[in-house]
Amino acid sequence: MTSIRVALAGAGNCAWSFTQFVALAQADPDTRLPGLMCHTVGGYRLADVRVVAAFDVDAAKVGRPLAEAFTAPAIAATAFTELGDDRNAPVLPAPVLDGLTGPLGSVVEPATAAHDATPEDVAKALVEHDVDVLVIALPTGASQAIRMFADAALAAGAAVVNCTPEELARDEDVTRRFADAGVVLLGDDLRSHLGATCLHTALIELMLSRGLELTSTYQLNVGGNTDFLNLADAGRSASKFTSKANALRAAGMTDVDGVAGPTGFIGHLGDSKVCFANVRAKSVLGSEVRIDIKLTVEDSPNAAGVIANAVRAAKTATDRGLSGKVHAPSPLLFKSPPRGLPESEARAAFLGFAS
Template sequence: MKPIRVALAGAGNCAWSFSQFVAQAQAEPDTRLPGLMCHTVGGYRLADVRVVAAFDVDEAKVGRSLAEAFTAPAIAATGFTALGTDRDAPVLPAPLLDGLAGPLGSVVTPAAAAREATPEEVAKALVEHDADVLVIALPTGASRAIRMFAEAALTAGTAVVNCTPEEIARDEELARRFTQARVPLLGDDLRSHLGATTLHTALIELLLSRGLELSRTYQLNVGGNTDFLNLADASRSATKFASKANALRAAGATDVEGVAGPTGFIGHLGDTKLCFASIRATSVLGSEVEIDIKLTVEDSPNAAGVIANAVRAAKTAADRGLAGRVDGPSPLLFKSPPRGLPESEARAAFLAFAS
């Protein structure tokens, strides 16, 4: 099959882990890799993916190759393997807009080219690099920058995977325009492969399937990468809290006292994320059930496994003539899709789409 040509909006930690995962698959194309839920999606292997370009605003990344950009000081994710075919893909300047607003401005110096870049240049670059899919992995809260990339992809006819909590797929007007342009749109807010929300919602579904009544729950997340630094600003994290609330409601936690979201930046954790979750429920004869868990994961590889599914789903949707919001794979891949489903139903819907 023809390669899936992917462009990355944001050459950060998640992009680095995803690019490594692609490189590993390219080196071992017929191996079932740990963490890859589906070896093929729509007939595409992960080895069929090519990262052809990236966009960023960091002066340590812009104008460099993809491999060089991922050595920038802001990168905290572990380097597990060297990039292969895609190592020389260019990192192009993105318009600065609100990408570095908040705490990120204290650790990232914007490139001069980013101050001069335009949305029209982004759309032109997507066409010139013949990108099939644009993965938007910008900082949460960078609303103007995220929407600019969605508009550029719409202009270029490039399918979009929105990894951010910004409402792109949930935006009725924008989704309508993607439908009219015959361009697939997947989102919003990428789930981790086995992360806090996935575990939390799976436990909620389990309790509800046994007839228990939920009374209260919480999910608290801390980490040390630039994502958590950015989310330490309440003005940047608001959409993340809303997205996680959507995920809990889709799992069945309606009218339940609770909160879920990022609650702290601890620099020495690096790319490690800690989740502390609690669920209280009532069972037979009013007896109480209490679940308290701690989950420790490396944050960025946990996202890479889902992006690996999402880009192949987006290209498959385009191959099948689907346009606008693509509901089949989205409930499993995103926290806040337009139509959420419990974990088991979401998995079944994704597998049906992938086959």
């Protein structure tokens, strides 16, 4: 089996955790790592992934090898292991555009080279590094930057995994252009491996399967990494609320009073994310069932487990001659795919695709 050459648009916390996960797999390819749902996807092991390049705007990262860039002050995710084969992959400058709008501009100093970088530079680098899959893990709300990377990948013929809530896979014009070019686009808005949306939607599916009538729900999330710092800006977080609402509707939440999304930045939490979820429903004789849940996870490794599946799904779809949006693997991987499914159906669809 050939390798999967991956580039990262955004050398941040999720990219750091994902690259560590790959390093662990490369060190012992046949070991079943905790949290790795599928040892193979389309015949590809996680050990077959190679991170060959990354793009960023942070002066503390640009021009440095990955292993060094991931020690930048903005990185909050835990260092669990040293990088292996990918440690010297270059971090290349990306155009700043709207990437540092809002609170991020106060904690990240853009590199001079980022001010000079162009979209054409990005597309050229993707070709030069022979990239199979581009993972877009940019700040929520950075619409211009996210779409620039999607266009660059399209020009370079690299499949896209859109980890952001920016509507790419749900945008008919964008998916049509990818389909016409024969390029795969997976998205939108990466789920966590076992996170707030996964737990919330599974709980909703369980209650509906018992014939309960849902009456209200909420899901409140707080954290302390730069993702939550960015989401503290209402202008940046709007698409995240929309994406989470799409996920709840796909689980069966229709005409129910509910809200779900990020609600606060608490710096001392670091890369920890805390979710408070509540679901209320009517049961037998109109009696009320109320479930309250608190979930605490380390945010970035939780994302890495899904990216591990998504990049292999993107390459598998490419190998099978698919292009544009690809329905089967997407509902399990993303909160807001083109067509959502309840949790159990999403898992079955993904496993069928992966085999």
